[in-house]
Amino acid sequence: MAGEAVLELRDVCAAYERIEVVHGVSLKVLEGSVVALLGPNGAGKSTTLKVAAGLVRATSGDVILAGRRVNGAHADDLARAGLCLVPEGRGVFPNLTVHENLRVATHTGRSISDIEQAAFGRFPRLADRRNQVAGTLSGGEQQMLALARGLATNPAVLLLDELSMGLAPLVVEDLYEKVAAIAREGVSILVVEQFARVVLGVADHAAIMVHGKVSAFGRPDELAGELQTAYLGS
Amino acid sequence: MSQQSERVDELHAEVARMRLRDPATSRDRALLILGAVLLVGGVIIAVYGYALSHATSDQRQQLDALIVAVIGLTVSVTGAALFLRYSIAQFLRFWLARLTYEQHAQTDRVVEAIKKQE
Numbered sequence: 022m023a024g025e026a027v028l029e030l031r032d033v034c035a036a037y038e039r040i041e042v043v044h045g046v047s048l049k050v051l052e053g054s055v056v057a058l059l060g061p062n063g064a065g066k067s068t069t070l071k072v073a074a075g076l077v078r079a080t081s082g083d084v085i086l087a088g089r090r091v092n093g094a095h096a097d098d099l100a101r102a103g104l105c106l107v108p109e110g111r112g113v114f115p116n117l118t119v120h121e122n123l124r125v126a127t128h129t130g131r132s133i134s135d136i137e138q139a140a141f142g143r144f145p146r147l148a149d150r151r152n153q154v155a156g157t158l159s160g161g162e163q164q165m166l167a168l169a170r171g172l173a174t175n176p177a178v179l180l181l182d183e184l185s186m187g188l189a190p191l192v193v194e195d196l197y198e199k200v201a202a203i204a205r206e207g208v209s210i211l212v213v214e215q216f217a218r219v220v221l222g223v224a225d226h227a228a229i230m231v232h233g234k235v236s237a238f239g240r241p242d243e244l245a246g247e248l249q250t251a252y253l254g255s
Numbered sequence: 256m257s258q259q260s261e262r263v264d265e266l267h268a269e270v271a272r273m274r275l276r277d278p279a280t281s282r283d284r285a286l287l288i289l290g291a292v293l294l295v296g297g298v299i300i301a302v303y304g305y306a307l308s309h310a311t312s313d314q315r316q317q318l319d320a321l322i323v324a325v326i327g328l329t330v331s332v333t334g335a336a337l338f339l340r341y342s343i344a345q346f347l348r349f350w351l352a353r354l355t356y357e358q359h360a361q362t363d364r365v366v367e368a369i370k371k372q373e
Binding site for chain 1: 266366
């Protein structure tokens, strides 16, 4: 499936003001693969994702997208190029309807009917909620809407931050089935998760982060021991 | 899948076209600081010119001092413009994020209230 790395972080450090929270993280997302970034709360996973998306600047190291070092690139330029972040907390516009939230993605030049057809095909429940205000959707539906809006931009690389946050296990499983389907279409995905079980079912590779460092990287079946150590201590 | 390969090719092309700044230079921050320095420095020059004009009864020296004061004011206005330009963008970004967050929280409260009524 996978060839060259579409997104790569090399020895990346990142800080909020003077407090460094990511200490030399390196990982690769190969074309069409799913990479899970796992670890306990406060490990620096979301910050790493924000560095990849251009929302937080790396204080050192290299962020490489499609073979080019893109440190210092604006987040909107990266998004326009095809790097899409679905943020933690879903990031839907709560006072806009599902239709209006999807309309936001028409800036890419795609028509709203085209976007809705794709979104409702993938997430039929959103079609029933088309005129409902996004803030009144269930958590799972909001996450579907956030994913649908992200996919409407036709991304080459999708960054997902804590898809499962606040959702029931069945909803999470359903969402990760969709994520697997998106990956099969060839979109490269880097997903940050605190709860490892479901995401490891769809990931090609996983990295475990503890205290701002990647402590292990490999295929999901190779990481069971490291996961236990990361979450429960040795 | 071939459609996605095309998308990856497009990504390569888009990224190759992207204009990048060296983050180490941090031009925006330097201009913000320069703006603040000019703003304060200009006012000091203007006050100095004003004081200078009062320290002499020679009309030519008074005229020179007034010119210095006017230059100080010009520097100050330029500094203010630079400072506003590079600080207001940061402020507005923060304000937008705050508005979105507050709307989110407000909607959550309304939904919670509706659920309680039901």
